[in-house]
Amino acid sequence: MITVFFQQALNGIILGSLYMLVALGLFLIFGILEVTNFAHGEFYMLGAFATLFAMTGLGVPFLPAVVLAMLFMAAFGVLVERTVFRAIVGKPLINGMLLSFGLSTFLTNLALLLFKADPRKIESEFAQIHLSFLGLHLTLERLLVPAVGAALVGFLAYFIRHTKTGKAMRAVAQDRIAAQMAGIPVFRIYSITFAIGSMLASAAGSMVGAIFLVSPDMGWTVVLKAFVVVILGGMANIGGIVCASLVIGLVESLGGGFVSYAYKDAYPFLLLVLAFLLRPEGLMGGTKG
Amino acid sequence: MSRVGRWCVGAGMAALLLCLPVLFSLDYYLHIFVMAGIHAMLALSLGLIIGFTGQVSLCHAAFYGIGAYGSALVSLHFGLPFWIAMWVGGLLAGVLSYALGRLVLRLKGHFLAITTAFFGVLVTVVLSNWVELTKGPMGIPGIPRPSLPAFLGPLAGFESRVAYYYLAILFVLGAALLVRRIVHSRLGRALIAIRENEELAQSLGIETMRYKVFAFTLGGGLAGIAGAFYAHYILFISPVTFTIGESINVLVMVVFGGMTTLSGPILGAAILTILPELLRMAGALRLVIYGLALMAFIVWMPHGIVGTLRELIVRRESESPGG
Numbered sequence: 001m002i003t004v005f006f007q008q009a010l011n012g013i014i015l016g017s018l019y020m021l022v023a024l025g026l027f028l029i030f031g032i033l034e035v036t037n038f039a040h041g042e043f044y045m046l047g048a049f050a051t052l053f054a055m056t057g058l059g060v061p062f063l064p065a066v067v068l069a070m071l072f073m074a075a076f077g078v079l080v081e082r083t084v085f086r087a088i089v090g091k092p093l094i095n096g097m098l099l100s101f102g103l104s105t106f107l108t109n110l111a112l113l114l115f116k117a118d119p120r121k122i123e124s125e126f127a128q129i130h131l132s133f134l135g136l137h138l139t140l141e142r143l144l145v146p147a148v149g150a151a152l153v154g155f156l157a158y159f160i161r162h163t164k165t166g167k168a169m170r171a172v173a174q175d176r177i178a179a180q181m182a183g184i185p186v187f188r189i190y191s192i193t194f195a196i197g198s199m200l201a202s203a204a205g206s207m208v209g210a211i212f213l214v215s216p217d218m219g220w221t222v223v224l225k226a227f228v229v230v231i232l233g234g235m236a237n238i239g240g241i242v243c244a245s246l247v248i249g250l251v252e253s254l255g256g257g258f259v260s261y262a263y264k265d266a267y268p269f270l271l272l273v274l275a276f277l278l279r280p281e282g283l284m285g286g287t288k289g
Numbered sequence: 290m291s292r293v294g295r296w297c298v299g300a301g302m303a304a305l306l307l308c309l310p311v312l313f314s315l316d317y318y319l320h321i322f323v324m325a326g327i328h329a330m331l332a333l334s335l336g337l338i339i340g341f342t343g344q345v346s347l348c349h350a351a352f353y354g355i356g357a358y359g360s361a362l363v364s365l366h367f368g369l370p371f372w373i374a375m376w377v378g379g380l381l382a383g384v385l386s387y388a389l390g391r392l393v394l395r396l397k398g399h400f401l402a403i404t405t406a407f408f409g410v411l412v413t414v415v416l417s418n419w420v421e422l423t424k425g426p427m428g429i430p431g432i433p434r435p436s437l438p439a440f441l442g443p444l445a446g447f448e449s450r451v452a453y454y455y456l457a458i459l460f461v462l463g464a465a466l467l468v469r470r471i472v473h474s475r476l477g478r479a480l481i482a483i484r485e486n487e488e489l490a491q492s493l494g495i496e497t498m499r500y501k502v503f504a505f506t507l508g509g510g511l512a513g514i515a516g517a518f519y520a521h522y523i524l525f526i527s528p529v530t531f532t533i534g535e536s537i538n539v540l541v542m543v544v545f546g547g548m549t550t551l552s553g554p555i556l557g558a559a560i561l562t563i564l565p566e567l568l569r570m571a572g573a574l575r576l577v578i579y580g581l582a583l584m585a586f587i588v589w590m591p592h593g594i595v596g597t598l599r600e601l602i603v604r605r606e607s608e609s610p611g612g
Contacts, residue, residue, distance in 0.1 A: 036399045087588040093398050094345055098544055099587045101537055106580025113573050224410065224533075227403040266414040269407035276392060 003135045008257040009250060014142055014211075016249020017149035021204035022222055023229035023241050024156060025197025030230065031173040032193045035085060035096035039103035040201055040226065041219025046107065047073045047202025048209035048218065049115060052122050062124035066148075066206045070199040077198030078191045085194070086187070104219070111216035119213035122206065145207050152200060157238050165192060221265070225252075228268040232275060247271070306458060310451045319450035325562035326457030327519050332542040332554035333464045334511035339540070340548030341472055342504040343484030344394065345402040348409035349512050349539050352382040354416060354531025356513025357520040358423060361432045364521070371435035375517035379510045386509020390502040397487075409533045416528040428527025432520050453522050460518060461555065464511055469551055471507070480504055541583060547593030556594060 022044055029037050050069035054060045060068060084103055088095045129140035160166040171179040172189045180186050208218065225248060233244035248268055256264035309322060335349045360378030363369050369377070393404045416423050423429065435456070437445035444452035471477050479500050482490040491497045520526050538561075546557025568575045590597050 030399065036402065084584060088591075091591060093402075094339070094540075094544060094548075095587050095591050097345070097399075097402065098541060099584055101541070102580045102583030102587065104580070105576055106584065109573075109576035109580060113577060224403075224406060228407060231400055231403055262418045263414055266411045269404075269411045272404055272407060273392065 004257070005254075006134070007136055008253050010136060010138060011257075012250035012253030013246060014145045014249070015253055016246040017146040018204045018208055019222070019226055019229050019248055020149055020242055020245035021152065021200045022226040023233070023245055024153070024238065025200045026223070026226050027230050027233070027238075027241050028169075028193050029197050032169060033081075033085060033089065033096075033190055034093070035088070036093065036100065036227070037085075037197075038097065038100040038223060039080075039107060039219075040100075040197065041221075041223030042104050042107035042111075043073060043077065043198045043219075044201040044205035044208075044222060045111060045214075045216060045219040046076065046205070047198070048122070048205035048214040049111065050202065051206035052120060052209060052214055055122060062122070062126065062210065066203060069206055070202045073198040073202035074195040077194040077196075080198075081191050081194035086190070089190075104223075108216055108219065115216055117216065119215040120209075121213055122209040124210040127210065141207075141210050145211070148203060148207065152203060153238065153242060156196070156200070159196075160238070165189075169193060225268055228272060231272065310454050316450055319454055321563060321566055323450060323453045323457050323522060325559045326454070326461050327515050327522070328539065328542060328558035328562050329461045329555045330464050330515035330518070331512055331539045332546065332558040333461070333468050333551075334508040334515070335539050336543045336548055336551075336554040337468050337471070337480075337511075338504050338508040339543055340550070340554070341477065341484060342480040342501060343487075344501055344505065345398065345405075346505070346508075347402050347406035347533065347536050347540065348389075348412070349508075350531045350533065350535035351409045351412035352386055352509040352512040353516040353519070353535070353539075354412060354526075354528070355385055356382040356516030357526045357531070358416065358429070358516075359513065360517030361429050361520040361526055362422070364433055365429070365431070371433070371517070371521045375514055375521070378517035378520070379514035382513020382516065383506050383510030386513075387502060387506040390505035390509075394498060394501045394505060406533055406536070409536050413528050413532050416531065423528070426528060428525055430525045432524045432526070434524065435521055457518070460514070464514075465551060465555065467511075472551065476500070476503070545586065545593055547595030547597075547599075550593070550595040550599075553593050553595040560594075 022040060025043070026037060026040050029035055029040070047069050050072050051062075051065045054065035054068045055062065058065075058068075080103070084099060085096070088099055124141055126141035126144060127139055131138055131140060131143065160169060168179070168184045168189055169192070171182065171184055172186055176186060179189075204222075205214075205218070208214075226245075229241060229245045229248050232247065233240035233242075248271065251267050251271055252264055255267045310319060313319065313322070331349060331353060335346065338344050338346050338349075356375075356378035358378075359381035360371070360374040363377045364371065364374040389405070389408055393401060393408070396404055417426050419425070434447040436447060439445050444455070447453060447456075472480070479490070479495045482493070482495060483497050483500055487497055516531075519530070539558075542557035542561045543554045544557070545561055546555065547553025565575070565579065568578060571578055592600065
């Protein structure tokens with residue numbers, strides 16, 4: 001029983017790391033462009049396909065393929081920001097929301113058309129390496145998820161806090177107009193934000209493709225949960241996102257394992273309700289919106 | 290537009306709507322028109338919440354579904370006729386809408402949107418898993434049709450889609466008149482004040498929470514009645530009809546038509562029910578085109594069809610010297 005518990009907890013942490021990578025991109029895009037990007041899950045899906053094709057088409061090993069996919073998706077993210085999202089900067093939130101719904105529908109169905117619906121698996125060389133300790137079993141491939149997640153978060157935190165670009169990003173998030181007056185190239189910051197967000201989502205997608213499966217419709221469920229992470233994390237800082245994603249991952253995994261698997265997609269909502277009841281004034285600035 | 294011009298347009302529209310079943314008598318066309326009517330009810334009620342009160346809700350299909358299940362279940366288990374069961378469905382949706390509104394309407398903007406989206410997911414999960422009540426993904430078949438006393442004519446048994454078509458027109462008209470009545474009252478002005486500037490509205494003594502909950506409850510209730518209509522029209526319901534995809538669909542209809550107008554959501558619902566049918570010949574490309582069209586539309590016509598038309602008319606009238 002206790003082993004099962006720890007096994008589920010471990011799965012929860014792996015799941016949480018994946019949500020975290022997607023949620024961080026959403027959080028950055030939301031904070032800096034003030035857009036709820038419902039198409040973010042499609043970046044994650046396309047990243048997974050990019051990794052798959054880099055491996056099957058170019059014969060690149062798994063990790064370099066993940067990096068290649070991240071670079072490709074960064075360019076794709078910049079393209080999407082310039083062609084799609086730049087048109088609605090400063091418009092009401094519902095415009096950005098519907099624009100991203102349109103983009104999500106477009107990308108999902110284009111992928112469906114080009115890549116077909118049957119799920120595929122990324123065959124990474126780490127899947128064969130089994131580890132076990134204290135009666136827990138996992139493959140190196142799974143262990144890679146929290147490790148890569150932690151490395152990317154550390155890198156992102158350093159980037160935001162200490163580099164000049166990172167500081168400019170924070171300035172734009174605080175006050176776009178003041179940042180512009182201070183000489184910060186706001187549009188370039190938007191592009192960089194999208195590039196970073198797409199890279200993180202792409203990394204998450206690639207790892208999901210290795211552990212589970214790659215399919216054109218894989219983005220939608222993840223993006224909703226990542227949004228819950230962003231809300232629970234309080235829109236405040238990266239630390240909040242990390243904690244919230246681990247909580248969501250653990251609740252989903254343990255709840256699915258011990259309470260009811262059928263209702264596991266409902267847990268994030270119940271968690272949100274619980275949070276509202278405990279903090280009726282709203283979650284850390286949640287009422288400022 | 291002059292008063293006479295407006296009356297002429299109105300009368301022409303009414304005549305066209307009444308004659309449609311004669312012009313397009315195929316069941317397939319009639320079905321599309323009835324669905325357009327149901328969507329118009331949904332879009333009108335969501336327009337009250339989003340367009341006039343400014344609260345973005347992504348769970349409208351949940352109330353639609355709750356109304357459908359509520360009405361279907363009471364009519365099957367207690368033998369209630371549609372004319373009573375539909376109020377039960379609407380009431381149930383309204384009550385849940387009220388409860389959700391009380392809980393989440395203190396949130397704003399994106400936070401509200403995402404929280405309501407998750408409520409929508411929750412409702413779908415419950416409908417799919419509460420098998421004892423809802424039969425889960427299998428759905429509920431054999432929902433009775435509405436019926437009227439037979440002496441009222443050949444349509445009274447609701448055997449043909451023509452009867453449903455006229456009933457849908459009545460329902461949409463009722464919903465439109467109700468929303469219109471609210472929007473042009475003191476209540477409506479309070480809602481619009483909340484949309485424009487919530488803090489200012491509150492400082493003027495408008496109890497914003499109460500008004501927001503009111504709009505949310507009424508919108509949810511109307512969606513529930515639309516759901517009841519759907520259930521007793523299709524005669525079968527299952528959870529897949531009431532997912533977040535449908536919520537987004539209705540939202541797009543509202544914005545496409547023009548969310549701060551009354552005619553916008555109706556027009557948006559009609560166009561976006563008929564247009565995808567025409568796109569069917571595009572086959573697998575259909576949703577690709579739909580996504581692209583949605584993006585182009587949001588960028589170029591952010592105020593919707595009715596909003597853009599109004600801007601054009603205002604511009605022309607201000608340019609012509611006679612006014």
